[in-house]
Amino acid sequence: MKKGKIASIIVAAGYSSRMGSFKPLLKFGTHTVVETVINTHRNAGVEDIILVVGHRGSEITERLKHSGVVCVVNENYSQGMYSSVVKGVEALDDDIETFFMQPVDIPLVKKHTLELLKNKYHECGTGILYPTFFGKQGHPPLINCKYKHAIVNGDGERGLKRLLESFSHDALCVPVLDEAILMDMDTQEDYEKLLSYFHRGAPSRKECYAILNHYNVPDHIVKHCIKVARISMDILNNLKGSGYELDDAALEAAALLHDVVRREKNHAQAGAMILKEIGYGYVGHIISTHTDIEVDEHEKITENEILYLADKLSKEDQFMSLEERLQQCLTVYSDDLEALRKIKKRYDAAEKIMKKIKKIPGKGFMYG
Numbered sequence: 001m002k003k004g005k006i007a008s009i010i011v012a013a014g015y016s017s018r019m020g021s022f023k024p025l026l027k028f029g030t031h032t033v034v035e036t037v038i039n040t041h042r043n044a045g046v047e048d049i050i051l052v053v054g055h056r057g058s059e060i061t062e063r064l065k066h067s068g069v070v071c072v073v074n075e076n077y078s079q080g081m082y083s084s085v086v087k088g089v090e091a092l093d094d095d096i097e098t099f100f101m102q103p104v105d106i107p108l109v110k111k112h113t114l115e116l117l118k119n120k121y122h123e124c125g126t127g128i129l130y131p132t133f134f135g136k137q138g139h140p141p142l143i144n145c146k147y148k149h150a151i152v153n154g155d156g157e158r159g160l161k162r163l164l165e166s167f168s169h170d171a172l173c174v175p176v177l178d179e180a181i182l183m184d185m186d187t188q189e190d191y192e193k194l195l196s197y198f199h200r201g202a203p204s205r206k207e208c209y210a211i212l213n214h215y216n217v218p219d220h221i222v223k224h225c226i227k228v229a230r231i232s233m234d235i236l237n238n239l240k241g242s243g244y245e246l247d248d249a250a251l252e253a254a255a256l257l258h259d260v261v262r263r264e265k266n267h268a269q270a271g272a273m274i275l276k277e278i279g280y281g282y283v284g285h286i287i288s289t290h291t292d293i294e295v296d297e298h299e300k301i302t303e304n305e306i307l308y309l310a311d312k313l314s315k316e317d318q319f320m321s322l323e324e325r326l327q328q329c330l331t332v333y334s335d336d337l338e339a340l341r342k343i344k345k346r347y348d349a350a351e352k353i354m355k356k357i358k359k360i361p362g363k364g365f366m367y368g
Helices: 033-043 057-063 081-090 111-124 145-152 159-170 188-200 205-214 219-239 248-257 267-278 281-288 303-312 322-332 337-358
Strands: 005-012 048-053 070-073 096-103 128-133 142-144 171-175
Touching: 005 033, 005 081, 033 048, 033 057, 033 096, 033 111, 048 057, 048 081, 057 070, 070 081, 081 096, 081 145, 081 159, 096 111, 096 145, 111 128, 111 142, 111 171, 128 159, 142 145, 145 159, 159 171, 171 205, 205 248, 219 248, 219 303, 219 337, 248 267, 248 281, 248 303, 267 281, 281 303, 303 337, 322 337
Parallel strands: 005 048, 005 096, 048 070, 128 171
Antiparallel strands: 096 142, 128 142
């Protein structure tokens, strides 16, 4: 085994008393909570995973007996979470250089977040890295093994967080694009919120703004994206009750992020790739066609078409009719025949989408 490996310690030893149900074995889709956390770390390239169990530990270990995860039993789990942290740290192999410390009840941290922390660690070599979302510190920290001794010999009275604060000179906060680093699961209400977040399949509004910030999108482009999102949602809401099952969350996120790299060549495809890498492939798919699209006049309206049309109806952060925008573009590019051909093709596509909406019985089109 090579020196310098990264491991993950997942703590799942508590009583789940406030939840009323056993948290590690609750479900997100087809996987239990503990499987969800393990899968995320595995998908982020972490091979060495230690799972600390205690209360109802045999149920967890039986379920994971073929998973390759090292299950460590904390017989003293009633003494609190710190005792489980110590058990996990003691189980680390000597060739582990650094490790994630992940409570099982913060279950929806994304693969992209773990990868970002790993990359930042290799880049800066700082001993403790904390993920942050809009300045709020979350989980999991990435901790160098030089602090193993301090953790194992700590009194535990202040918990791991307070102990690590003693080493703030060797710590770094890493902004991430992932609100889930702050989303714990202590109560049934928390679980319901996490289920909703899990099923949305798109970044939240806050996460969209974090992505825009991360890519240093200028204010005027952000304002344009917000305007496009509002028009997109107006169109979508107008279609409700007409037999359409459109993805509100994915469309809004795609609209907010469609110009995240507007200043790059082929920015629609580049933006789509960014969203795919973060873990939102369908949002990326919607973004990928916002500059050029093929419209089937006989098929139902799609999220892609709504975003495409909304973008053409927005001049920066102001509404502008298709006719006005077309005339502006034709004037600006009057001496460029190839540009004029592309402009005409794009506005023909927008007109086709608008006509499709107008044909829907009782709906019309609120933007002219």
